Amino acid sequence: DAGVIQSPRHEVTEMGQEVTLRCKPISGHDYLFWYRQTMMRGLELLIYFNNNVPIDDSGMPEDRFSAKMPNASFSTLKIQPSEPRDSAVYFCASRPGLAGGWQETQYFGPGTRLLVL
Amino acid sequence: DAKTTQPPSMDCAEGRAANLPCNHSTISGNEYVYWYRQIHSQGPQYIIHGLKNNETNEMASLIITEDRKSSTLILPHATLRDTAVYYCIAGDWAGNMLTFGGGTRLMVKP
Numbered sequence: 001d002a003g004v005i006q007s008p009r010h011e012v013t014e015m016g017q018e019v020t021l022r023c024k025p026i027s028g029h030d031y032l033f034w035y036r037q038t039m040m041r042g043l044e045l046l047i048y049f050n051n052n053v054p055i056d057d058s059g060m061p062e063d064r065f066s067a068k069m070p071n072a073s074f075s076t077l078k079i080q081p082s083e084p085r086d087s088a089v090y091f092c093a094s095r096p097g098l099a100g101g102w103q104e105t106q107y108f109g110p111g112t113r114l115l116v117l
Numbered sequence: 118d119a120k121t122t123q124p125p126s127m128d129c130a131e132g133r134a135a136n137l138p139c140n141h142s143t144i145s146g147n148e149y150v151y152w153y154r155q156i157h158s159q160g161p162q163y164i165i166h167g168l169k170n171n172e173t174n175e176m177a178s179l180i181i182t183e184d185r186k187s188s189t190l191i192l193p194h195a196t197l198r199d200t201a202v203y204y205c206i207a208g209d210w211a212g213n214m215l216t217f218g219g220g221t222r223l224m225v226k227p
Contacts, residue, residue, distance in 0.1 A: 004160075031213065043161065043204075043217035056214065091160050098211055105212065108160025 004109030006092050012115045018080040021112045024073055025094030033093040033106060034067055034077050043091070049075065082116045089113050121205045126222040129199075135192040137221050139205030142186040150181060151208050151215065152190050154201040161204065164190065166212070195225045 005024040013019055025032045033048040047057040052069045060067070064083070069075040079086055093106040122140040129135040141150060152164040165172055165179045167188075172179045178191040192199055202220040 033213075042219060043155075045215065048213060093160070095212070105163035105166075106161075106215070108162070111158075111160055 004092055004094055004107055006109040006112050008112060009110065010113045012117065013082055014117050015083055016081045018078065019082045019114060021077040021090050023075045023092030023109060025075070026107055027073065028096065029094035030097035031095045032069060032075050035091040035093065036088045037091065038088045084116045087114055087116050121207055121218055123205050123218065123221045125219060126224070128224050128226060129195045131197060131225055131227050132194055135195040135199065135223060135225070137190040137203050137223065138187065140187045141207045144185055144207045147210060148207045149210060149212070150179065150188050151206040151212060152179065153204045153206065155204070156201040197225050197227065199223065200225045
């Protein structure tokens with residue numbers, strides 16, 4: 001399996017522009033997570049989905065951020081409009097379902113490095 | 118979720134055991150202890166988790182104190198490739214809402 005795939009790997013944009021980050025989870029995984037990592041705040045959970053449905057979005061910083069999962073193999077995280085403080089590494093992770101009560105782990109993608117000028 | 122406290126950095130000699138401590142004095146009875154690590158410029162990687170019993174897998178061992186207020190991750194024979202930031206997390210049984218703290222930056226030296 002190729003693992004979690006994220007694109008683009010690097011993105012440089014100007015303040016005010018729309019940014020779309022993409023994630024393809026591992027096939028068969030029921031859960032998908034979006035995280036953001038900065039030096040100041042560390043690694044933060046933004047939102048997670050179960051079977052394409054958003055379950056908890058309490059970590060989404062503000063209305064400029066939105067996430068969608070139109071099908072089991074694709075998710076997007078959109079920032080509109082982007083600001084310099086959004087510069088960070090954004091990770092996507094996925095995990096299998098909770099079968100039999102045994103916890104499964106999250107598998108992280110390589111991340112997207114976003115720089116907003 | 119309970120907060121965890123870890124030393125910011127540690128050194129370990131290659132080939133020796135690395136013992137990474139974690140305090141989680143406010144952990145609740147149904148919270149698990151999860152360990153992840155993040156090698157530079159990569160996404161975090163799961164290592165091990167446990168509730169109250171000690172656990173061992175091919176990567177590491179996890180020792181949880183009887184009162185569950187602290188734990189130790191043991192890498193039995195550290196290699197240079199184990200240099201990473203190690204995160205100790207107290208989370209729910211599903212392991213979904215993980216709160217990553219500052220972690221411990223482990224440097225394995227030749």
